[in-house]
Amino acid sequence: MRHELSLAIGPVSFRVGSAWKGPVDALAGLYADYPAPDDVCDFTVRLEPEKPWRRWLRPSVAIHGDYMLPDAVPLSLAHGLLAAEMGMNLQMALGQKSFLLLHAATVEKDGRALILTGESGAGKSTLSALLGESGWRLMGDEFALLDCATGHLHPFPRAISLKNGAIAVMERVAGEGRFGPVMEDTPKGRIRHLKPRADAIARMREPARPALILFPRFGEARAMRAVGPAEVFVRLTQASTNYVALGARGFDALSGLVAGCPALAIDYPDTETALGLVDELWQGLPE
Amino acid sequence: MAGPRYIADDPANLRAVELDGLVALFHAPSGMTHVVAPPAPQILEALGEGPGDARAILERIRARYDVDDEEAAGAIEARLAELEAAGLVRRA
Numbered sequence A: 001m002r003h004e005l006s007l008a009i010g011p012v013s014f015r016v017g018s019a020w021k022g023p024v025d026a027l028a029g030l031y032a033d034y035p036a037p038d039d040v041c042d043f044t045v046r047l048e049p050e051k052p053w054r055r056w057l058r059p060s061v062a063i064h065g066d067y068m069l070p071d072a073v074p075l076s077l078a079h080g081l082l083a084a085e086m087g088m089n090l091q092m093a094l095g096q097k098s099f100l101l102l103h104a105a106t107v108e109k110d111g112r113a114l115i116l117t118g119e120s121g122a123g124k125s126t127l128s129a130l131l132g133e134s135g136w137r138l139m140g141d142e143f144a145l146l147d148c149a150t151g152h153l154h155p156f157p158r159a160i161s162l163k164n165g166a167i168a169v170m171e172r173v174a175g176e177g178r179f180g181p182v183m184e185d186t187p188k189g190r191i192r193h194l195k196p197r198a199d200a201i202a203r204m205r206e207p208a209r210p211a212l213i214l215f216p217r218f219g220e221a222r223a224m225r226a227v228g229p230a231e232v233f234v235r236l237t238q239a240s241t242n243y244v245a246l247g248a249r250g251f252d253a254l255s256g257l258v259a260g261c262p263a264l265a266i267d268y269p270d271t272e273t274a275l276g277l278v279d280e281l282w283q284g285l286p287e
Numbered sequence B: 001m002a003g004p005r006y007i008a009d010d011p012a013n014l015r016a017v018e019l020d021g022l023v024a025l026f027h028a029p030s031g032m033t034h035v036v037a038p039p040a041p042q043i044l045e046a047l048g049e050g051p052g053d054a055r056a057i058l059e060r061i062r063a064r065y066d067v068d069d070e071e072a073a074g075a076i077e078a079r080l081a082e083l084e085a086a087g088l089v090r091r092a
Helices: A021-030 A077-095 A124-131 A165-171 A198-202 A229-239 A248-260 A271-283 B040-047 B054-064 B069-085
Strands: A003-009 A012-018 A043-049 A060-065 A099-109 A112-117 A137-140 A143-147 A160-163 A179-186 A189-194 A209-218 A223-226 A263-268 B006-008 B014-019 B022-027 B032-036 B089-091
Touching (some): A012 A021, A012 A077, A077 A179, A099 A229, A112 A124, A124 A165, A124 A271, A137 A143, A137 A198, A165 A189, A209 A229, A229 B014, A229 B022, A229 B032, A248 B022, B006 B040, B006 B069, B040 B054, B040 B089, B054 B069
Parallel strands (some): A112 A209, A209 A263
Antiparallel strands (some): A003 A012, A043 A060, A099 A112, A099 A143, A179 A189, B022 B032
């Protein structure tokens, strides 16, 4: 490829190749503080013109790699950074064999991890980003990597993908130098990436023991309820992208996680309420 | 008239974890996970003693649990059909 970048995020490494300079430059800016991979990269992402002539004429970016989805709609070149991020997510979601992958945000304190999971729009990315600015270590805003052998969670602290209203929320608490470019009118709306804090990047090889699972839901009055282990198990199989592919290893890892962690659903009308709920529940955990 | 006789899949093919009254089962040959409620786990346990029809299964369950015969008989037949569809039991 004409333009390339290799980067390691937690225990996973990517090689991103692009027909254009822009997306690789934007990615290099966001990931400047991350270490280079030690070894051969786990996954390859290629950003290529949908058709050869489309490199110049109304350029549109098609995402290619080791694992592909048919009929993925190409993105405008202005959204090249989003294409790179989506490509990396896609390779992880379809190709990850070493960890049980949960679509969840994770943060850590005192060696113990809090898992936030739920549907898109539940607010897990924003909540984890805010927690990461207030005494917690951000482990990841998108994927929780559950180690099938140890039951521990590994960080995957990629740049946080902030959408729409979450951008202004985080611009109030993080310095301008940690933000990527604003991308308007993407298929997911307005997007801006935020670099995790330096300590989250420095400690990205440091796993943590899962201690609490929360299912947050934004836009409702403050409420919480315990979620039983059978419901947690089923919801987490749905939140995993590779549960079926891992077979018995995935079953053992997931049932171990569910047995070892209390789980609650929390409803919140605003982020301040959510942070208060998280604090209250975390304080109430047995040591 | 005796109903069909069933046989449980090899227990070595099955992993089971109790989840607060329900049981999660991982069936290795199909790669499928099932979350089942009583009396499905008890039916599999009863068939572990050997093949049997719904009546024999009820007898074996009654030896271990306090059950209402009429209610249990209907539930066992319904769950047997589901377990058969899931590949966890088959006709002997």
